[in-house]
Amino acid sequence: MSLSLSLSAALSGLSLTARGTQLVADNIANAQTEGYGVRALTQAARVTGLEGSGVMSTGITRDVDPMLLADLRHAKALKSQDDVLSDFWTRIESVFGMPDEPGGLTNLINALEVSLQHAATQPDSDALLHKVSQAATDIARSFATLNDTLKVQRDTADSGIANDVGALNQSLRAIADLNDKIQKQTLLGGAPESLMDARQRLINDVSSIVSIREIPRNDGRVMVMGQDGSILVDRTAAQFGFVRTQAPGPGDTIENGALSHVTLNGRNLHSENALFSAGRLGALLEIRDIIAPTVQNQLDTRAQDLITRFSQPDLDPSLAPGAFGLFSMANMSGLPADLTGSAGQIRLNPMADPGSGGAVWRLRHGLGLSTEPLGMTLDNTLLSKMLGALNTPSPLPAGTHAAKPAAAHASDALSMIAAKRLAQDQRGAVNMARVSALEDAFAARGVDTDAELSKLLVLEQAYAANARVIATVDAMWRSLLEIR
Known part of the structure; x- marks a missing residue:
């Protein structure tokens, strides 16, 4: 009987070393695979009756530090948020232009x-009057470009929200499905480690969109919970919702119902929800609902400032009360009550625009005149008043800024944008350094090929030893069978 037990023990040793060799091979092959958890075989003595009968595998451990993984996910979520916001501020600053940059609003x-x-x-010089007309046109075009850039950024953000919500729902459903499969494998004594790797990658994807926590269950499943306490995945997956708004305008907001909330199981989520405290989705919502409208307001008030400066009743006697001066608004005869979107509507007054049927002599004599007066080509009164209006310190229409010349107000807007961009870049640099440090720490817990090769040598020796035991037992059996 002892020879049979010896043979059984040796065979169990061969089986265990073969399984261990397979795990080592898997580990080495996946040394560079993202989301791969290092496998290790656990073993225990096998007992039959009251006697030892070899060795057996008690399972496979998957080495992942949950705290380190959670920190890395949060850091990457903040980095995703930083990337989106940094891109926005960089684009806006670039289009606005530096004060000394040709084409920049302040420079214009x-x-x-x-x-x-x-x-x-030289008021009698039509060439110089044309330069005034062109300079005003360039300013209007700069405002239009900035306005269009903001519209594109809001539309891009709204589109990004829709894409992220779709990806979020798909990932959450896949995680719930993997939870079921892993639970079955765990309860049946299978090897669900590869499924766990796939689930970890999906949870990583979710964490780059919204801020989450992963809570393990005893049966191999995990619960994915948002930072606001909402359960996103347990036995089933939650459902996010969003309605895409095509090309939202300056006046379109959440408050007036023109834009859609992100919903969770039918419940509206506000942008300050903790679920959006990190991740790409929160940044996109912030751009669409807060940052872009704030910058839009900055542009609109500066456009309004220029329009009102040249529309003062005592500036041009030829104009009717409330009529536009040097600058006007497209398709309007006077300033509207709601000035939202003014940056996209400011134009050179058509009466002074040769391209629209106007004439530059009106810049000298009066924008409200239908015919040019004779013998007054050297009168620079109106031009001097326009120059004074441009440089006179006055508050912005919103009344929240100190009285300044028009160029200083534009410079203040640029300073605000540049400060926001710089602050965002600094936050991004800090979070990038944190991600890099955590990635290094996480990689240090990954596959160590030197250690795996050392394991392989031990397994090779164990395999040879067990094979030698089998050969010895076989020889002993043969000796017994040869006795006559």
């Missing part, structure tokens, strides 16, 4: 000032 307002100065010194 300064160019209008210079053109008015030159025209006031």
